Amino acid sequence: MHPVTMTVNEVRHELELEPRDLLVHVLREQLSLTGTNVGCDTSSCGACTVLLDGQSVKSCTLLGVQADGATITTIEGLATGGELHPVQQAFHDHHALQCGYCTPGMVMAAVSLIGNREAGDRDSIRAGLEGNLCRCTGYHNIVEAIAEVAGSTS
Amino acid sequence: MIPAAFDYEVAESVEHALGLLAADPDAKVLAGGHSLVPALKLRIARPSKLVDIGRLSDLAYVRDAGSQVAIGALTRHVDVQGDPLLQEHCPIVSMTAGKVGDPQVRHRGTIGGSVAHGDPASDLPSVMRALDAEFVIVGAGGERTVGAGDFFTGVFQTAVGHGELLTEIRVPKLGDTTGWSYLKYHRRAQDWATVGVAAIVHRDNGTATSASVSLTNMGGTPLRASAVEAAIAAGSSPAEAAVHAADDTEPSTDTAASAEFRRHLARVLTERALTQARA
Numbered sequence: 001m002h003p004v005t006m007t008v009n010e011v012r013h014e015l016e017l018e019p020r021d022l023l024v025h026v027l028r029e030q031l032s033l034t035g036t037n038v039g040c041d042t043s044s045c046g047a048c049t050v051l052l053d054g055q056s057v058k059s060c061t062l063l064g065v066q067a068d069g070a071t072i073t074t075i076e077g078l079a080t081g082g083e084l085h086p087v088q089q090a091f092h093d094h095h096a097l098q099c100g101y102c103t104p105g106m107v108m109a110a111v112s113l114i115g116n117r118e119a120g121d122r123d124s125i126r127a128g129l130e131g132n133l134c135r136c137t138g139y140h141n142i143v144e145a146i147a148e149v150a151g152s153t154s
Numbered sequence: 155m156i157p158a159a160f161d162y163e164v165a166e167s168v169e170h171a172l173g174l175l176a177a178d179p180d181a182k183v184l185a186g187g188h189s190l191v192p193a194l195k196l197r198i199a200r201p202s203k204l205v206d207i208g209r210l211s212d213l214a215y216v217r218d219a220g221s222q223v224a225i226g227a228l229t230r231h232v233d234v235q236g237d238p239l240l241q242e243h244c245p246i247v248s249m250t251a252g253k254v255g256d257p258q259v260r261h262r263g264t265i266g267g268s269v270a271h272g273d274p275a276s277d278l279p280s281v282m283r284a285l286d287a288e289f290v291i292v293g294a295g296g297e298r299t300v301g302a303g304d305f306f307t308g309v310f311q312t313a314v315g316h317g318e319l320l321t322e323i324r325v326p327k328l329g330d331t332t333g334w335s336y337l338k339y340h341r342r343a344q345d346w347a348t349v350g351v352a353a354i355v356h357r358d359n360g361t362a363t364s365a366s367v368s369l370t371n372m373g374g375t376p377l378r379a380s381a382v383e384a385a386i387a388a389g390s391s392p393a394e395a396a397v398h399a400a401d402d403t404e405p406s407t408d409t410a411a412s413a414e415f416r417r418h419l420a421r422v423l424t425e426r427a428l429t430q431a432r433a
Contacts, residue, residue, distance in 0.1 A: 002162060019162030019204065020194070041155050043192055044344065046258060055232075055261040061191045062262065065162055066184075066208060112257065130343040131256025 004068045008033065009077030017064040024048045024059035026067075027074060035075040035104050039133070046132030049105035049112075050074050056112035058131070075104035078111070087111050090145035098136035106132050110146045119150035157194035161203040165210060168292060168319060174205045176294055176317045181205050183319060185228055188255070188263035189271040213266070213321060216240055222288070222324040223247075227266025231255070234265050243327040246334040246352065250281045253336070256344045269305070270320045272312045275346035275371040279306055281336055282323065283376035284352035284368035289313070290322035299324075306375035332356055333431035337423045338370060341410065347371050348411045349419040351379075351399070355386075355431035362386050362432045365395075372403040372420055382424055392428035399424035 001016040008031060015030060027033045027050070036059060039047030043061040050059045051073040078085035084092065087110050097103045106129070113119045113128040125146050126139070134142065146152075165171035175181050180202035184190055187208070193199040207213065213228035216237045223243050225234065234240060234251035241248045254260055254268065254277055268278045269289070282289075283302045291298055291314055300313045307313060314320050328334060338350035350370030355362045365386040367379040381398035405416035 018159070020157040020159055022156070022191075022195075025156075041195070043188065043259065046256070049258055052261075056258045057262055058258045060195075061188060061259075063162075063184075063187065063191065066187060066206065068164075109257070112261075118257075127343075128257055131258045 002065050002068075004065055006064075006067050006070050006072055008072045009074060015064070019063060019065050021064040022060055023050075023062040023064050023067050023072075026064040027059060027072075033074050033076050037101055037104055039101065039105070044131075044133065045102070045105070046109060046129075047102050047105040049108040049132065051108055051112060054112070054115065056109045056131075073108070073111075075107060078107070085111070086149045087114070087146070090149045091142070094141045094145040094148065096138065096141040096145040098134075098138045102132060102134045102136075106134065106142055110142075110149070114146065114150045119146055119152060121152050121154040122147055123154075125150070125152065155195040155197075157191075158197050158200045160194075160201055162206065163203065164206045168207075168210065168213070168321060171205050171207050171210070171319055172292065172294060172317065174203070175319070178203050179316055183207055183270075185267035185270075186230060186262040186264040187267075188259050189267055189273065207319070214264075219324060222326055225265055225323045225325065227270075227320045227322060228264050229266075231260035231263050231265065231268070232257075235260065240325075244285070244325045246281055246285070246328070246336055246354070247278075247325055250277050250336045250352075253277060253338070265323060266320050269323065270312055270314050272306055272308070272310045272375070273346075274309055274374055274376065277336065277338060277347060277350055277370060280347075280350055280368045280370035280376040281352045282325070283378060284354050284366045285325050286366065287326075288324040289320060290324070291315075291318050292321050293318035297321075302376075303378075309374040328354070331358065333433065335427040335430035337427045337430070339419050339423060345410070349405070349416050349423060351420065351423040351427040353424070353427035353431040355428060357432050360432065362392070362428065365428060365431070367399075367424060367428070369399070369403060369420055369424075372400070372405045372416060374404070377403055379420075379424060382428075386428070392425045392432065395428060396421050396425035 385395035400417035
């Protein structure tokens with residue numbers, strides 16, 4: 001077992017991990033943060049996307065030990081004081097979800113995309129979401145929601 | 155999917171990493187983990203130990219090295235993509251790094267990990283082959299430099315031996331008279347290349363005088379299309395030269411494409427890449 005310290009949603013955790021423990025399982029099973037979903041489990045679908053030091057990553061393809069010392073934000077960490085994060089609110093307003101399974105990963109990918117100023121127009125948003133699959137194929141409203149928050153020009 | 159159990163050590167320096175690797179012939183190097191972790195989960199890879207070099211921040215850099223640009227092996231794809239030095243002097247590398255995987259993969263995956271994995275369907279190895287890039291490998295016996303022609307030795311195999319570490323990749327600066335293109339065909343946005351073509355073209359007044367062309371996923375390693383290169387050097391047009399793109403290749407048949415379709419794609423993409431690079 002390896003000692004690992006990570007700050008998740010502004011709470012510091014000191015954990016003892018097996019090297020093979022995947023970050024997504026650490027989040028879901030040890031920290032009970034089940035908002036992050038496991039989808040394909042092959043780093044294709046993006047359902048498990050979280051922010052690691054502010055950048056979107058697929059938590060099914062990271063070992064927990066690789067996140068030692070990192071700051072992690074999951075979908076549970078976005079809302080503050082009972083107020084939805086602007087991206088969550090925009091997904092709500094635009095009906096940017098159907099079954100909802102991809103939604104936590106879509107929202108986290110969108111937060112990273114907007115933070116990196118890579119959502120200037122709808123083509124950029126579509127390209128920036130290439131690592132997130134929605135099998136309800138609800139992409140149109142997802143793009144619209146992100147475009148609203150990003151103030152996309154076209 | 156859960157990987158089989160393994161030991162894990164964080165390397166504090168290149169020397170420390172080499173010592174850890176030398177002590178365990180079954181150990182593997184972990185960089186960004188975006189090739190290795192999927193293989194661990196499928197249990198295709200079952201190393202006894204992972205030596206994590208992911209915290210060796212002095213291996214993450216892009217530097218001017220005279221006629222070359224030196225890229226530290228641990229430089230992440232997103233940083234290669236956005237690097238101003240590469241964008242100015244060797245934009246085929248920064249552009250191709252931006253086409254690897256998806257944003258999440260590019261935030262973690264490293265250029266060294268990508269090339270050392272030696273996947274024949276991977277984009278950057280093919281670009282390195284077209285550029286005649288150089289690879290700096292360190293081991294107990296010191297440092298050696300291997301050219302791209304000798305670096306990729308087989309499917310998932312490279313010149314990096316047991317107990318060795320790839321530390322740097324050097325690419326040439328492309329001058330004003332050198333054009334470039336990397337094109338790939340894939341059915342879905344994040345798929346591996348069904349076939350890819352990297353072309354570096356030296357041109358004179360819109361005419362290609364010589365070319366280096368490398369094919370992705372047309373054999374076990376990136377392959378130079380030497381018949382195409384010979385045709386360009388002899389004055390053939392891109393269309394005439396591209397007829398030879400599939401000569402001496404051994405494409406496989408799999409769920410993405412038949413070998414015959416891959417040969418067709420190689421010819422089509424080679425003509426387009428040569429035309430784009432010549433312009």
